[in-house]
Amino acid sequence: MDRIKYQNKAFARPPRDASLPAIGWYLHMPFCTTKCGYCDFYSLPSIPGLVDQLVHALNAEMAGRDPCRHVESVFIGGGTPTVLPLVALGVVLDSVVGRTGPVAEFTVEANPSSADELKLDLLRSRGVNRISFGAQSFYAEDLAVLQRLHDPRHIVESVTHARAAGFDNVNLDLIYSVPGQTMGRWRDSLRRAVDLGIEHLSCYALMYEPGTQLTQLRRHGRIVACDEDLEADMFELTIDELTAAGFEHYEVSNFALPGRRCRANLIYWQNREYLGIGPSAVSYLEGIRQKNVPDIRKYIEGMQADPESIVVEKEKLAPFDRACETAVQMLRLTEGIKFDLFHRLTGFDAAVIFTGQIRRYCSAGLMHATPDTLRLTRRGMLLANRIMSDFLPDEASVAGNA
Ligand code: SF4
Structure with missing residues (x-):
């Protein structure tokens, strides 16, 4: 069959700020x-x-x-x-x-x-x-x-x-x-x-x-x-x-x-920033996470009347909470947490704030640590969600100080 050819329209594209990460x-x-x-x-x-x-x-x-x-x-x-x-x-x-x-x-x-x-x-x-x-x-x-x-x-x-x-x-x-x-x-x-x-x-x-x-x-x-x-x-x-x-x-x-x-x-997974558009979409920008209303009619009406009203959840994460969340996301990656990158992104030393978890899970064979990295082992991946919940703020502050 003949394929339809579409022409791109010309747009006046807003300029992008090159000083900030993509x-x-x-x-x-x-x-x-x-x-x-x-x-x-x-x-x-x-x-x-x-x-x-x-x-x-x-x-x-x-x-x-x-x-x-x-x-x-x-x-x-x-x-x-x-x-x-x-x-x-x-x-x-x-x-x-x-x-x-x-x-x-x-x-x-x-x-x-x-x-x-x-x-x-x-x-x-x-x-x-x-x-x-x-x-x-x-x-x-x-x-x-x-x-x-x-x-x-x-x-x-x-x-x-x-x-x-x-x-x-x-x-x-x-x-x-x-x-x-x-x-x-x-x-x-x-x-x-x-x-x-x-x-x-x-x-x-x-x-x-x-x-x-x-x-x-x-x-x-x-x-x-x-x-x-x-x-x-x-x-x-x-x-x-x-x-x-x-x-x-x-x-x-x-x-x-x-x-x-x-x-x-x-x-x-690297806990970097993103813009979410549409009903139920989540954004994370400038330290603020927000979620749009998960309802198409409320979303449409809100955008017509008052765009701020489509936001149903909004929170600014404290630096320590942000660090814990970054750890949980990075642990999903097989390369795990790279300590220097983690420090650059969060200002925290993962080996210090997660001392208790690292000791516990490495000795159980569920994590593997080197001087530079921390990752789940294959066995650890089978229990990934359970292990990661231990890296969330309450657990981290307790275990990290243990
Ligand atoms: S209903 Fe099915 S197709 Fe639609 S988003 Fe859910 S999984 Fe995907």
Whole structure:
């Protein structure tokens, strides 16, 4: 078929302040065709009457809150951004690119059943250079449990279409420990992803978040959660399979071919600054974290009447709290905390404020420390969330002073 050519419009781009570090931009597009059973992100079915109003509100928020910093990465997630009609998606992309200019990494999330060739061409024409598909599994049985709309065939088609549109950086999200999933099925899903020539894989254990369909079904005994030992074995298998296939395991759940680590996520894991736009989006700028209202109507009305009213949470982190949070984020990375970088970013000496935790977890074989770094061991990664909770402010101040 003939491919549509889109022309970029000319924008008078606001000047950027070169004296400050580059930041990330995140845009939350809240529409999804249906709600997946495990999802606790803010999303709702696309409402035609609200699309234009949402696009208008997003543009207004971008114009009002652009801190005029250089932008290293843009990530449009959700929700499912590619559920937006073609024209509306184009307007949003124009607005973003018109402000940020070309960025090193520009990712858009898509579902295998929602990204047709026209939309993929549109994304490429606007400078999107990375696409992330919510593939989750190559088995229809797993996708049915997860209440996903697509089937495995759509994953292959979407990747093929993305390649044809010119994407050379593709991520697949995959989920393991799905009820009923066997080790063989998970291994096969990983191998099929690798065989597709994917550059980046995010592999998450299924979580039972409060309020989701799967949590309800589990509570009523309609599904049985995966055995903990099997889940741990699947995690270890993931590392073995993907590193053997040439991927770098650079974050607890993330794997990349050399040079393909996700810049947008690295900004979070290094606890650097980012601007969040859209309903439910979170920003972290100049020491202040704030969250937008997770309600599309309140977001649109707020942007029309009083843009400040869309902020539902706002806090300025104390330096010590900020240091603890930075430690927790950095521990997600396989390289862990680099003490000199940590000191530069926070003003604290990690080896001092976390003395108690370092002693405890290193002697248990869950962490490994050198004079310059602290990281989780493979066994430690299996307990990452538990261990990290010990690095949060209350625990840190107690344990660090022990
Ligand atoms: S497509 Fe993604 S954001 Fe939408 S409901 Fe499913 S998991 Fe949630």
